[in-house]
Amino acid sequence: MTGEPHLIPGLGPEQHGLGSLLPGMAEGLHDNEFSLLELADRLLNRGVVIAGEATISVAGVDLVYLGLNVVLTAVENLRPENVPPRTG
């Protein structure tokens, strides 16, 4: 594959609000485009967890993940009202 950056819908520096995340989620993500929920799932408490005095671990990860899941589901359920009108 190329060095093209992985696209993360709505996670650019200018737009990281929840609303902008959802179109990607609702349309079905293409490979290489990840939702915040997927990111949280992979990044939090995954990878090599290094324990030692010099490192700081992330606590309460399951709760964070659950919380995100609930928030994202709730916002997604609100979505039908927010669907942009079709052009024309």
Next chain:
Amino acid sequence: MNGAGGAELLYLYALVRADEAMRALEGDAPNGIGEQRVHAIAECDLAAIVGPVPAAEFEEAPLNASLSNIDWLAPRAAAHQHVNALVSERTSASLPLSFGTVFRSEDSLRGLLRARATELIERLDAVRGCSEWVVTVSRDSERAEAALAEHDPELARARTELEASSPGRRYLLERQMSELRRRALRVADAEATREIGEAASRTARRMYAEPLVAAAESGAQLIARSSALVDRAAESQFWDALEDVGARWRARGYDVERSGPWPPYRFGGTTARGVVA
């Protein structure tokens, strides 16, 4: 560099073999959290891909306080993934770190690399040439029930009986029918999980059954989720196998989705012993 001029910590994104560090950062070296340049610190055949982050945000207390703030987490998680995606693409093997791994000094990071070099190099070898994929199986209950009603002989018989029944018996039969339906769905769930898991395992090097998080009750019910470590060279076979089995199960109301390629967040952090084959 840091406009605020506050204290900084060293954020560790990924580990690679030292001889691949140049390749990981060549050309446009990726920017990390806060748009800060990342660089490599080499020690004992390993290289750590690191960048600075403000201590005011990444010390333990503020970090844990901020994690559930989506506006705070989203851009930083995206930057963590962006660096790891590039590093993973450009090297034969990388170990992505968990979000929020920071060191107070370069010396403490070097000390850790020295102390754990053998183990970390083994972990790198275990994911060489591979990406990670997440396979999710969900059930659309309405479609699944419709498919069962059509194909399950026991349910079909119960329906015929129900339709011919007197109003007095109807209530009882309806309850029996919903119990039958629930049981049939459970059997189908297990069958879908097994068949789709087997299809993924045929090309994956390793599989890991992910725990399911109880999702809000909505249309789609999450049935199974696994991580798969897949040779990059075998990716298209992996997709084909999933699409084949996915098409069969779609007709029965089940949807198979894949997400990836991810750097090996799951498998880089899991020893071979702890993995469900």
